[in-house]
Amino acid sequence: MEFWFSEKHTENVKLSIKVDKQLYSEKSKYQRIDVFESYEFGKFLTLDGFMMLTEKDEFIYHEMITHVPMAVHPSAKKVLVIGAGDGGAIRELTRYKDIEQIDLVEIDEKVVEVCKEFLPKTACKFDDDRVNIYYQDGLKFVRKYENEYDIIIIDSTDPFGPGEGLFTKEFYGNCFKALKEDGIMVNQHESPFYDNDATAMKRAHKRIVESFPISRVYQAHIPTYPSGHWLFGFASKKYHPIRDLNSSKWNELEIKTKYYNTNLHKGAFYLPNYVEEMLEEHE
Amino acid sequence: MCIKEKIELNKQDKAPIYEALKEFKTKRIVPFDVPGHKRGKGNKDLTEFLGEKCLEVDVNSMKPLDNLCHPVSVIKEAEELAAEAFGAAHVFFMVNGTTSAVQAMILSVLKKGDKIILPRNVHRSVINALILCGAIPVYINPQVNERLGISLGMSVNDVVRAVTQNPDAKAILVNNPTYYGICSNIKEIVRIAHEKNMLVLADEAHGTHFYFGENLPASAMAAGADMSSFSMHKSGGSLTQSSFLLCGENVNANYVRQVINLTQTTSGSYLLLSSLDISRRNLAQNGKEIFNRVIELSEYAREEINQIGDYYAYSKELINGDSVFDFDITKLSVNTLDLGLAGIEIYDILRDEYDIQIEFGDIGNILAYVSVGDKNYKNIERLIGALTEIKRLYKKDKSGMLRHEYINPTVELSPQEAFYANKKSVLLEQSNGEICTEFVMLYPPGIPILAPGERITKEIIDYIFYAKEKGCVLTGLEDMEIKRINVLKGEC
Numbered sequence: 139m140e141f142w143f144s145e146k147h148t149e150n151v152k153l154s155i156k157v158d159k160q161l162y163s164e165k166s167k168y169q170r171i172d173v174f175e176s177y178e179f180g181k182f183l184t185l186d187g188f189m190m191l192t193e194k195d196e197f198i199y200h201e202m203i204t205h206v207p208m209a210v211h212p213s214a215k216k217v218l219v220i221g222a223g224d225g226g227a228i229r230e231l232t233r234y235k236d237i238e239q240i241d242l243v244e245i246d247e248k249v250v251e252v253c254k255e256f257l258p259k260t261a262c263k264f265d266d267d268r269v270n271i272y273y274q275d276g277l278k279f280v281r282k283y284e285n286e287y288d289i290i291i292i293d294s295t296d297p298f299g300p301g302e303g304l305f306t307k308e309f310y311g312n313c314f315k316a317l318k319e320d321g322i323m324v325n326q327h328e329s330p331f332y333d334n335d336a337t338a339m340k341r342a343h344k345r346i347v348e349s350f351p352i353s354r355v356y357q358a359h360i361p362t363y364p365s366g367h368w369l370f371g372f373a374s375k376k377y378h379p380i381r382d383l384n385s386s387k388w389n390e391l392e393i394k395t396k397y398y399n400t401n402l403h404k405g406a407f408y409l410p411n412y413v414e415e416m417l418e419e420h421e
Numbered sequence: 422m423c424i425k426e427k428i429e430l431n432k433q434d435k436a437p438i439y440e441a442l443k444e445f446k447t448k449r450i451v452p453f454d455v456p457g458h459k460r461g462k463g464n465k466d467l468t469e470f471l472g473e474k475c476l477e478v479d480v481n482s483m484k485p486l487d488n489l490c491h492p493v494s495v496i497k498e499a500e501e502l503a504a505e506a507f508g509a510a511h512v513f514f515m516v517n518g519t520t521s522a523v524q525a526m527i528l529s530v531l532k533k534g535d536k537i538i539l540p541r542n543v544h545r546s547v548i549n550a551l552i553l554c555g556a557i558p559v560y561i562n563p564q565v566n567e568r569l570g571i572s573l574g575m576s577v578n579d580v581v582r583a584v585t586q587n588p589d590a591k592a593i594l595v596n597n598p599t600y601y602g603i604c605s606n607i608k609e610i611v612r613i614a615h616e617k618n619m620l621v622l623a624d625e626a627h628g629t630h631f632y633f634g635e636n637l638p639a640s641a642m643a644a645g646a647d648m649s650s651f652s653m654h655k656s657g658g659s660l661t662q663s664s665f666l667l668c669g670e671n672v673n674a675n676y677v678r679q680v681i682n683l684t685q686t687t688s689g690s691y692l693l694l695s696s697l698d699i700s701r702r703n704l705a706q707n708g709k710e711i712f713n714r715v716i717e718l719s720e721y722a723r724e725e726i727n728q729i730g731d732y733y734a735y736s737k738e739l740i741n742g743d744s745v746f747d748f749d750i751t752k753l754s755v756n757t758l759d760l761g762l763a764g765i766e767i768y769d770i771l772r773d774e775y776d777i778q779i780e781f782g783d784i785g786n787i788l789a790y791v792s793v794g795d796k797n798y799k800n801i802e803r804l805i806g807a808l809t810e811i812k813r814l815y816k817k818d819k820s821g822m823l824r825h826e827y828i829n830p831t832v833e834l835s836p837q838e839a840f841y842a843n844k845k846s847v848l849l850e851q852s853n854g855e856i857c858t859e860f861v862m863l864y865p866p867g868i869p870i871l872a873p874g875e876r877i878t879k880e881i882i883d884y885i886f887y888a889k890e891k892g893c894v895l896t897g898l899e900d901m902e903i904k905r906i907n908v909l910k911g912e913c
Contacts, residue, residue, distance in 0.1 A: 278806075306776070308807040
């Protein structure tokens with residue numbers, strides 16, 4: 139007997155992972171949540187059948203979505219994370235002693251519950267004193283604030299299903315408003331490779347460009363996401379992602395990472411030509 | 422629940438047209454009749470686009486499917502079920518929009534030279550029907566809320582005055598509700614009308630939910646009105662262009678059917694008919710729950726939008742016991758004037774910049790339609806989020822924004838006489854004092870500024886230019902560029 143999890147990356151391409159057993163499956167108010175145990179990737183979480191994280195490669199995503207803005211912002215004290223019910227981004231952020239407050243907004247309480255039970259490697263810092271969890275629609279939460287946060291991290295699912303509102307112009311605009319005058323917003327930015335992902339990526343970029351004076355895109359290699367080539371958005375009111383990178387200051391913190399380093403930080407912003415062209419269409 | 426109610430409810434579980442179509446599909450009848458696409462086979466691209474399931478039931482009337490012009494079986498049954506669900510004596514399935522239902526109401530009640538009392542903020546289909554039958558409109562000035570710049574309902578005193586001055590009028594028409602959600606005291610208007618042997622016709626294009634929801638204004642049938650037209654496709658969920666015409670006890674339904682058949686297609690679409698049938702069943706079964714959710718979503722949005730500031734999402738506080746007798750809380754109407762932006766500007770920004778399409782924007786208001794199709798808060802949050810952003814990014818100085826919307830018309834000729842009279846074309850700015858022979862509509866919401874037979878004034882001309890400048894779409898004129906207007910020849 140063989141048991142395989144398959145996710146369609148396009149109509150004609152799929153990724154399959156051999157599964158040892160299914161640990162959890164339930165439909166929450168918002169989505170179907172599944173956790174599997176696999177031979178190659180360890181435990182992994184899917185939402186509505188889409189891969190969210192595996193124990194083997196989650197470090198890439200979570201390090202890149204947190205350390206990039208943290209190494210640029212000179213004194214981030216107050217951080218808002220939207221989505222991220224798995225706790226991976228929170229885990230990375232709690233490693234910074236200077237951060238005073240981390241607000242997490244996740245629409246689906248069940249995701250946090252399930253991750254706490256089955257994925258303790260990421261869901262390990264929810265009880266840090268600085269962390270506050272709000273189970274709410276991200277769009278609703280953020281529109282109530284003005285000039286409040288140093289960094290906003292948007293760790294969303296894909297732009298269909300419950301995460302749809304987190305790819306809209308109104309959301310990015312509301313994030314701009316909720317950020318302080320030198321605030322930075324980083325977001326999960328989809329992939330440039332397959333057509334459908336690329337369309338979502340371009341739309342997101344267009345909307346961010348319309349909302350922020352500085353808007354750059356950086357990349358990482360995430361084996362279990364469609365095509366493995368993934369992008370993040372870096373939008374900011376003041377700081378440039380490379381010119382304002384303070385490498386020595388970050389290195390003095392001695393945060394041990396598996397993927398991120400300050401050289402890679404710079405390199406990640408140098409993109410393939412076809413990606414640059416897609417982005418330029420909307421700049 | 423008593424046994425009788427249970428049986429009634431079970432009856433509403435049926436959808437005879439839908440069931441007949443399903444049965445029909447299993448029989449694999451060989452088509453040597455119209456439509457010529459023959460279950461989609463003759464039009465591959467269309468079938469691919471709309472789906473085989475849809476084309477398979479795009480069929481013509483035939484014995485097992487009944488005939489809309491003369492129903493004797495499944496359509497008749499479906500009409501009876503609808504009548505029961507809406508508390509009407511008789512219901513007609515309409516396939517040419519609520520416009521055709523409104524026409525049928527007017528044409529079956531009025532003849533040439535007859536008078537009808539009606540509020541000025543009627544839909545253009547009402548005045549169009551007057552052109553067809555030659556009846557004469559007696560307009561009631563709907564009160565205006567100056568702060569919001571919207572026309573309201575009819576004041577009971579105004580109705581009494583009109584009835585006293587025109588005791589020969591045959592009918593009174595009532596909007597229940599207006600586009601903005603405002604209701605007149607329809608029960609009292611029915612009482613006044615019936616006392617003078619006048620009929621009450623209701624335009625309930627935006628009031629389908631009154632028949633099913635809780636804590637909503639009275640429906641026309643419940644208030645005792647004689648006829649009502651309503652758009653099942655608006656808040657009720659059927660396909661565009663499908664509507665109902667309801668008749669009360671005092672109306673000869675067989676005569677109404679003859680009138681409908683004067684202009685109705687003899688090939689009524691089964692897509693539209695089945696959508697009416699299925700939607701009626703859905704609302705009869707789940708209407709209460711559905712509209713409770715719609716109310717919950719609208720109330721939430723109203724509260725949040727009012728918290729943004731500068732927007733005013735109005736509601737029951739407008740009720741004044743007369744010209745605003747009741748308010749339809751499913752309507753998410755928002756005044757935008759404090760923002761320094763016209764409703765139409767916000768309407769455009771929402772679509773062009775935020776990919777959100779709302780129902781309409783006029784000079785001072787927008788309306789977002791919340792309906793049977795809204796299942797959760799996701800899209801409501803997007804709308805609120807976008808409005809928050811529009812305030813941050815587009816807010817302007819509001820001086821000189823507010824302008825009165827209602828202009829009292831002077832009817833000089835019946836709409837029919839003016840429409841068919843000899844006419845000449847003049848420049849809009851030179852038309853002061855002439856008698857207009859065509860419509861000038863502000864769209865949306867489709868309320869006439871001028872109708873055929875009315876005197877053009879300086880105030881009206883100024884308002885037309887103002888609305889044009891604000892980006893409202895003006896329609897109805899023969900001149901597509903909206904520079905010239907047709908007026909009566911020989912008048913000055």
